[in-house]
Amino acid sequence: MKKFVNDPANFVPEFMAGVLAANADLLEGNLEFQMIKRKTIDASKVAIVQGSGSGHEPAHVMAVGPGMLTAACQGPVFAAPPVDACYETIKAAATDAGVLVLVNNYQGDRMAWDMACEMAEAEGIKLKQFIINDDVAVQDSLYTVGRRGVAGNFFVMKAAGAAAEAGADLDAVYAVAEKVNANVRTMGVALTSCIPPQKGDVIFDIGDDEMEVGVGIHGEPGRERTKIKPADDITKLLYDAVQSDLPFSSGDRVALMVNGLGGTPPAELYVVYNKAAKLAAETGLTIARNYVGEYCTAIEMAGVSLTMLKLDAELEELLAAPAETACRIF
Amino acid sequence: MKKFVNDPANFVPEFMAGVLAANADLLEGNLEFQMIKRKTIDASKVAIVQGSGSGHEPAHVMAVGPGMLTAACQGPVFAAPPVDACYETIKAAATDAGVLVLVNNYQGDRMAWDMACEMAEAEGIKLKQFIINDDVAVQDSLYTVGRRGVAGNFFVMKAAGAAAEAGADLDAVYAVAEKVNANVRTMGVALTSCIPPQKGDVIFDIGDDEMEVGVGIHGEPGRERTKIKPADDITKLLYDAVQSDLPFSSGDRVALMVNGLGGTPPAELYVVYNKAAKLAAETGLTIARNYVGEYCTAIEMAGVSLTMLKLDAELEELLAAPAETACRIF
Amino acid sequence: MSTLTIADVEQAIDITCDTVIRNEKYFSDLDGLAGDGDFGTSLATGFKVIKADLPTIDKSAVGAMLLKISMICSKHVGGSSGPIWGTGFMRAGMASKGMTEIDYATLVAMVGSALEGIMARGGAKRGDKTLLDALIPIHETMQAMDGSDLKAVLAAVAGVADKAIDETRNLVAHRGRASQVGERSANTPDPGIVGIATILNDWCKHYGVDFVPNAPELNR
């Protein structure tokens, strides 16, 4: 296992401690519950929380900050957070305006957040839950019934976060999340597996000349295992699956994301973006905003996912709104 | 070779086309010379250029933008750009205030930029060349005589870029570059090799339980090949080498960067940052600014480098100044 | 004796802790065959805390003790197992609320209540290749017995769980392990079912109940 890790059992608290140390001005944490929250929470605004297994950074605890999540918690690598962590996260974020609980569509996450929401509601916390399921690859998969929630999650957080920041009420913020989820589609491809630190070896075997098309962010099988192809062909595979699913059609303005799964370097992401932008132009789409980088990883898996979100004036404004998280360049 | 690549010979122009497509508002390119430049260049301000082999993204063409580089060019993966590319880049960026040419200390880069500078000066372009050599690992190495220029390069670009933006003259911008380079130190470690697309296989072999301490960003050998260690021990190795070299001492304010070499995922970078921050505190250093992410990669190599820059009031202000490049989160 | 005291329940839980902790790696390896390999670790993380806290937690009633155990699952068990086992203990605790002794009817009701809770929580049905495929027939078997001989009940349910391993081995998982898994799920037993069966098998050993399991997973 070639990783920067001490005792694998401490991997999650240690990386979270690093995130907190690096963002002491912006964030504070409660590591007893693997939780990170904004230092200042405006009680008059809707709070947004999310939390899932670790290994998808910057999702989810690194997506906390003004204009994004209010608080988030993480489970062990690839495992839903314990119920109490979810509950404490809701409690820590809760405002008078209520809490929007974003849940990626995985069995473990849904159960944990369901229980936490019940507990929080029983205490009088006002909340709504929203399930994200943007992955077009397969209808049912490991750990989920129905489509999986993957990188499109970023757009839900960003748009809902901006709406909350602007003072929208819980129903309105929920409606934004709903609109994004209804208009966002993703598919990914893996060239290699990844190694969860506590497992100590790869989660699946894949041949030196193979790729997994439609892979999940925990290495779940996708649509097919094929021979590896040139970047343009892979990009077309992803683009066609994503484009045809909504479908996105000529005249649409879209946000397009090329998300690295963790082990793919920046230059390769831009090779993919280069082709995706051409394909979008051929379909008659206008890429109003683009996102190239790591947004939702599968630890160090080599691979990418392609996400498209159909925009309207409201969503475009929400995506353009300022936001701040632990991810910074300068 | 598990990569997103079409014809390997087109890898560099294709990823550059992707960068341009994704940043059409900010950047324009001249792919005949593998060059990217800002769309608007203020003739009254000092221009800053750099260029080196590809495979280190976001260095260097992705570091072009207001407050950073004015223009940059790239060679093939891990090979210095052709002389003409360097020359055209200087010409495209040149302003009345002059050009600062930043060169990482590699033989190929130095020769190419030397020739280009001679040609540009012969045409009356005012310029100064500055050589960056922040890597403490080895005195001489593959492709270089003297220390290598690695991730510390980011701080030179950022601080010099901010000074130029603020209207400093060529000597003053040069002095900033000099001050940063004199106060910045880096060392890296590799857990795996990487595959330059045109080579098609790894540039060095390394055992499943080995790491290369002091590795260069082209996979050049470093200080020693040892058994892999826990993240904290690796971090301490890097920290001690960097800290003792300047040396950084109690009371110093520093910028600290944990740079991923391409294949190491965000969570692991924060495990390293977590320990580095503790070590810095033990030395009595104050981390005034931190940087955790990919700044200077070696394609998809798994590994990190640790950089520290000793700050004074001037540098702190320059690092805090706004800047914009092709790397964006939102 | 066909009623159980608080001490009896405490002891059974203590044995369970040992089983889960000892099988951490094995259960995770099983989960790794078609899943993500965290089942053993998730469960063991929680049961290590249960083992440590068991001597000192609220034992004013069986229900109180089980609710406390449910809370430990909620705090320390990640993945699907946290909500599933936490719900199971919570429902069993609610069905034995305030009781310092439980009779056989209550015991059967506790199991029934736990499995209903788990079904409601995760939406799985019989045949979805989850631990419900052990719990449901266990509950049916218990209902069909009169409970006058608890050792006979234990032998019977251990046998049911043992059989569930083999009966579900070649099922395609409908929940959590979908058809897309393809060859990865073929011929792999469900780790949750193996977990239940291993616990019951260890109970048999501990309580001196004669039981020879059939599934290779119980004959390691």
Add this chain to the structure above:
Amino acid sequence: MSTLTIADVEQAIDITCDTVIRNEKYFSDLDGLAGDGDFGTSLATGFKVIKADLPTIDKSAVGAMLLKISMICSKHVGGSSGPIWGTGFMRAGMASKGMTEIDYATLVAMVGSALEGIMARGGAKRGDKTLLDALIPIHETMQAMDGSDLKAVLAAVAGVADKAIDETRNLVAHRGRASQVGERSANTPDPGIVGIATILNDWCKHYGVDFVPNAPELNR
């Protein structure tokens, strides 16, 4: 004939193009042993353009042609080879500026000028395990001959380059390939030297000069 015409030089360059293009992969593989494996590709990228442009480029003088070739290197050759070969051709071109024929003394001066330029450009000295370890003794050998028999000169310099491969094989590189390379540079020939020697060997074949190389790199 002991003078060379523009056509002679053009032909020699054309043969060189073929050699470099044909050995693209081999030269890169050699560079990969202790370097970064780009030498063959870098050089071939440029010589493909030279080959294509050669029929039409300015051939008003040997010097003009060589300067044009230098410019192609500057535009198309990356890595250290761009400046090194570009400088070499530029200096050779300056030493033959305006000439439509070159005599032996000029030829020797062109080589000397090229190698001085390369030394000034990259700061390498003899023994640093670079192509200078072929060029410097080649120049010395040329100086020691009278040039009345150019085939004899070619045989001699091909032999010098051949010998340079083996003589430098076990050297530790001082420039570009430092001591840190350790085992990676042990027993690997310098690709630049092999490149020069391969070109000269091919010239021998083409011009019917009897020459049997010794280094395994020339006997593939």
